Amino acid sequence: xxxxxxxxxxVTKAVIxxxxxxxxxxxxxxxxxxxxxxIVDKPAIQYVVEEAVSAGLDDVLMIxxxxxxxxxxxxxxxxxxxxxLRVKADTDRLNAVRESSDLAQxxxxxxxxxxxxxxxxxxxxxxxGGEPFAVLLGDDLIGARETLLxxxxxxxxxxxxxxxxxxxxxxxxxSLYGCAAIQPTDEPDVVTVTDLVEKPAVDQxxxxxxxxxxYICDPGIFDVLRKTPPGRGGEIQLTDxxxxxxxxxxAEGGPVHGVLFRGQRYDTGNxxxxxxxxxxxxxxxxxxxxxxxxxxxxxxxxxxxxSTR
Numbered sequence: 001x002x003x004x005x006x007x008x009x010x011v012t013k014a015v016i017x018x019x020x021x022x023x024x025x026x027x028x029x030x031x032x033x034x035x036x037x038x039i040v041d042k043p044a045i046q047y048v049v050e051e052a053v054s055a056g057l058d059d060v061l062m063i064x065x066x067x068x069x070x071x072x073x074x075x076x077x078x079x080x081x082x083x084x085l086r087v088k089a090d091t092d093r094l095n096a097v098r099e100s101s102d103l104a105q106x107x108x109x110x111x112x113x114x115x116x117x118x119x120x121x122x123x124x125x126x127x128x129g130g131e132p133f134a135v136l137l138g139d140d141l142i143g144a145r146e147t148l149l150x151x152x153x154x155x156x157x158x159x160x161x162x163x164x165x166x167x168x169x170x171x172x173x174x175s176l177y178g179c180a181a182i183q184p185t186d187e188p189d190v191v192t193v194t195d196l197v198e199k200p201a202v203d204q205x206x207x208x209x210x211x212x213x214x215y216i217c218d219p220g221i222f223d224v225l226r227k228t229p230p231g232r233g234g235e236i237q238l239t240d241x242x243x244x245x246x247x248x249x250x251a252e253g254g255p256v257h258g259v260l261f262r263g264q265r266y267d268t269g270n271x272x273x274x275x276x277x278x279x280x281x282x283x284x285x286x287x288x289x290x291x292x293x294x295x296x297x298x299x300x301x302x303x304x305x306x307s308t309r
Contacts, residue, residue, distance in 0.1 A: 009157070011056075011131070011156060012057060013127070013131060014060045014134040014135070014136055015128065016049070016063070016135075016136050017117060018033065018138055019064055019065030019110075019120055020034065020065075024271065031067065033068050033070060036074065039278055039281050044141065045138050046103075047144075048138050051142055052134065055134070055147075056150070058103075059104065061124050061127045063123050064110055064111070065110060077101045078097060082098065109123050109126075110123075117236075118225050118239075118241055121221070132219060134214070135213075135214070136214055136215075137214070138268075140266070141266040141267075141268060143263055148165055148259065152215075152216045153216060155216075159255070160218070160250050161218050161254050162218045162242060163256070163257050163258070164214070164257075165212045165213075166182070166191070166209040166212070167265060168209055169210045174200060174202055174208060175202065177199065178196055178210065179197050179205045179206055179210050180209050180258055181193070181195035181196070182207060190257055190260070191257065193246050193255070196240075196243040197239075197243075212261065217242075218254075219253070228244070
């Protein structure tokens with residue numbers, strides 16, 4: 001009976017909202033989805049899908065919008081390109097091209113209008129059904145050696161309900177995130193979430209533990225989202241729905257727990273952080289670092305000296 005119950009509650013599906021307009025990266029995102037901006041030579045969205053797959057989630061639903069067709073094309077086969085590379089015997093590039101289409105079963109649902117993250121998640125209700133599921137946001141990239149998502153799934157298996165990833169941020173940053181009021185558990189990296197506030201002022205934040213873009217949601221969240229009124233920014237906030245679940249017991253889709261994450265996270269949500277991410281990834285690439293790092297050191301030395309020529 002225990003094994004049967006575990007199979008019913010096993011997390012196998014991931015929902016990735018990609019319907020945002022990407023206004024902070026205009027004009028580049030006028031015709032190119034923000035999620036397709038490259039981190040060196042791979043679009044950011046592929047890193048997110050790879051993370052889901054590495055955690056055992058090979059059923060991926062993307063919540064898309066208008067002008068997002070290139071995302072679908074990226075995870076589809078490109079037969080003409082593959083054939084051209086095959087004829088040239090360019091095995092490395094051929095494998096790189098095929099990698100994205102072989103990653104997972106990727107499905108797509110349109111979010112007709114931008115009504116917030118909570119509404120985007122609700123668009124996945126028919127595909128997810130009555131199963132727990134992961135939500136991964138494309139602005140946050142988690143280091144390839146980290147096991148955050150796997151740990152969150154373990155916590156869901158142990159405690160039930162929903163699980164959010166929490167990372168401690170500086171006081172001046174709390175207004176950029178949803179922040180959690182927390183209580184410790186017997187596990188040092190797991191907390192019980194008692195309250196959530198979306199983008200609070202510094203003096204109103206319940207803590208400096210902020211939600212980063214990884215969630216394991218109980219399917220009960222869909223009923224809550226259907227009844228959740230627009231919140232901050234006039235949008236349906238996922239944070240507000242999770243706040244409601246945090247007050248409930250297991251029979252009603254609660255509770256909510258948090259995993260305290262202290263590992264490597266890359267933020268691509270704004271231009272400066274995006275540039276930092278590209279540089280860090282380049283410096284970590286064995287095929288690039290040997291040439292790139294000396295140039296970067298020289299550039300910084302010349303910049304400090306007042307000349308970049």
